[in-house]
Amino acid sequence: MERLPGFRDFYPEPTPHPEVWSADARQYIFDKWRTVARRYNFREYDGPPLEPLELFTTKSGDEIVGQLYNFTDKGQRPVALRPEMTPTLARMIAAHERNYKKPVKWFAVPQLFRYERQQKGRLREHFQFNADIIGESNPASDAELIALLIDTLRAFGLTAQDFVIRLSSRNAWQEYYKSGKPKTESGPAEYQFFQVIDKLERATPEESEKKLSALGFSLHDVNHFIASGKPTAELDCILQNLAARGLRDFARVDYQVVRGLAYYTGVVFEAFDAKGAFRAIAGGGRYDNLVKLVSGNKVDLPALGFGMGDVVLLELLKERKLLPAFDSRTDVFVLIENEGLRPQSLKLVQDLRTAGYAVEYPLTAAKSDKQFKRVQELKAAFTARVENDAYVRIRNLNTRTEVVAGFADTRNHLR
Ligand code: HAM
Secondary structure: OOOOOOOOOEEOOOOOOOOOEEHHHHHHHHHHHHHHHHHOOOEEOOOOOEEEOHHHHOOOOHHHHOOOOEEEOOOOOEEEEOOOOHHHHHHHHHHHHHHOOOOEEEEEOOEEEOOOOOEOOEOOEEEEEEEEEEOOOOHHHHHHHHHHHHHHHHHOOOOOOOEEEEEEEHHHHHHHHHHHOOOOOOOHHHHHHHHHHHHOOOOOHHHHHHHHHHOOOOHHHHHHHHHHOOOOHHHHHHHHHHHHOOOHHHEEEOOOOOOOOOOOOOEEEEEEEOOOOOOOOEEEEEOOOHHHHHOOOOOOOOEEEEEEEHHHHHHHHHHOOOOOOOOOOOOEEEEOOOHHHHHHHHHHHHHHHHOOOOEEOOOOOOOHHHHHHHHHHOOOOEEEEEOOOOEEEEEEOOOOEEEEEEHHHHHHHOO
């Protein structure tokens, strides 16, 4: 049986070959995400992987709706696997916002599902670090979130030479759109326009020109606006805030970014590798109307956030050789060469595990040489052999020194 295309198996290291996804690398990424989020005082939340279909169809925009894994469940409910976390977060906030002091700073590490064409950096499931701030409209919160994004990437050893945050603003694009179409309100045509801008880098100039002229714009003028790159007042605030933290070099204004999702309202941004060889590492922005929309106008709170996928990040870390070696950590191997001492050995195994050590031992009777081979495979730091009811012989395999210790004293010799 093959697994479905675009889905992954994760194997423990050492993996059979470099193309196999590593469970240890995944855990390494999750740990870093959580560590940095906590440094910024974000709290972890989670929601269900299966949601009512409607949560996504009215809020996320056509592109993501076209990629939904949806079906009717046995209770005849239209449901979908979550393609993103933001609508779930908006629903959760709307339900219990009164119990939480503002601004709310929350993060999550959900697995997400999108029926996309499988390609480099894009699969049909991925894990995404989501960090969001709810209840604060000042650009200081945008800067706080972008600083978290930068520090998360820096925690993996990436530097300003490796990645850049491309900052933009839907407000700037909205003004540009309105100056070209003075009589039109925001609406489907404006969203269509954003979609064309979002695809500029991946589409041919001819395709873009055709779509833009159908909306009453020209590629030449659009490119001119992008090249001018004059920061709006809110972008200026963010850049100054980042400069005060010494993080200014990581961000630049780039109006090419507009983001594909429908709900963004103001500042938007994406993180890319500096050479532009990979797809976006992360993307996010302000979505000041989503909580209101999801709550049926009951709760109105400004919000912003980003999502960082594990797929592109891992590709980049591999290319930059920034992944550590994932040796399995066996602290002690308890040798059992005399089966008569198995009960005492099991007691030692139990004691050492209770004391927090990673302990391995032969499950069934095994010859000495086989046990020593296993010690080497596991790269154990110590071996321990029960000598009798009272004593244990401990060998430090790095220093090649041996001590005999009292049974209860064994743990103190394993440092
Ligand atoms: P997004 O731009 O759709 O934003 O996804 C964010 C990141 O998730 C992308 O930059 C990419 O790294 C990763 N990603 C997306 N789709 C795939 C895929 N098919 N395979 C692998 N990786 C993928 C959002 O999802 C927003 N909800 C983020 C957000 C949070 N905005 C506000 N708060």
